[in-house]
Amino acid sequence: MKVVDVAVGVVIREDQTFVCLRSSDKHQGGKWEFPGGKVEVNETAEHALCRELQEEIAITVTHTQPLLTITHDYGDKQVRLVVFIVDGFIGEPKGNEGQPGKWLPLSALNPADFPAANAAIIEAVKQRIL
Secondary structure, rough: OOEEEEEEEEEEEEEEEEEEOOOOOOOOOOOEEEEEEEEOOOHHHHHHHHHHHHHHHHHEEEEEEEOOOOOOOOOOEEEEEEEEEEEEEEEEOOOOOOOOOEEEEEEHHOEEEEEEEOOHHHHHHHHHHH
């Protein structure tokens, strides 16, 4: 089974993070997610992150720091999530592709509201930031 590489940004402002609602027609649809997207051939994860956040939530990334890399098997698909804390950006995040988005207090992050692979991200964010 092919592993899909995905760059993920945990966009932080003060004690909140910006999350988006996955479209119901996508894998794990109807769940909240940290913005990001597939890493293209000949692209670094950090470059993919900057490109995807510009496209998806209309921000320009100015500073990131690596958080963790996790691999998760959903049964029908395997993903490798390369996760970054995005703590410097220009612009106000919004659902640039029509998807709902919101600022969520870090203390309110609930793994049940996110795809299963995100549980480790939420735990790492809470350990690092809170």
